Amino acid sequence: LEAAPELDDVQFLIVGDGAEREVLEAQAADLDNVTFTGRRPKEEVPYILRESDVALVHLKPREIFATVIPSKLLESMAAGLPVILGVRGEAKRILMDADAGIAIEPDNNEELVSAIRQLRDDSEERQAFAASGREYVNAYFDWDSISEEYLETITERGDRFDE
Numbered sequence: 001l002e003a004a005p006e007l008d009d010v011q012f013l014i015v016g017d018g019a020e021r022e023v024l025e026a027q028a029a030d031l032d033n034v035t036f037t038g039r040r041p042k043e044e045v046p047y048i049l050r051e052s053d054v055a056l057v058h059l060k061p062r063e064i065f066a067t068v069i070p071s072k073l074l075e076s077m078a079a080g081l082p083v084i085l086g087v088r089g090e091a092k093r094i095l096m097d098a099d100a101g102i103a104i105e106p107d108n109n110e111e112l113v114s115a116i117r118q119l120r121d122d123s124e125e126r127q128a129f130a131a132s133g134r135e136y137v138n139a140y141f142d143w144d145s146i147s148e149e150y151l152e153t154i155t156e157r158g159d160r161f162d163e
Helices: 021-027 042-050 063-067 071-078 090-098 109-121 123-140 143-162
Strands: 012-015 034-038 055-058 083-086 101-103
Touching: 012 042, 021 034, 042 071, 055 071, 063 090, 071 083, 071 090, 071 123, 083 090, 083 109, 090 101, 090 123, 101 109, 101 123, 109 123
Parallel strands: 012 034, 055 083, 083 101
Antiparallel strands: none
């Protein structure tokens, strides 16, 4: 919400619900470029992503989130969206490995504004991040790959028990 007034040519769509939603909506009441949808059915998410240019995945800067991989990150990458990520740890590693967007420090308004402007102004970079992210998710997070790795792990561990 702090970034929105500096980017009046960018429309922010905030999808979902949370403990602070009502407070945030009140703070955004005078912002014409911010829209809250509230909680939406899971079936609508692909349509929302398809109409988006960039995804913002942001969590508060807490130690507990360093090991979390937000499903929004993988969903956005799979949908072919470049991502601005305000999450430390494993999620940031995935974004960087995938070359799928820009990582910012959580709660850093200046970095967020800069990342939005960068992606707004460079369509080639947006497209490159989008393609890389989609390719990465398809390579490392599709169900076939995950199930094959799981089967290999189970088989290896099972072999050790036979010895």
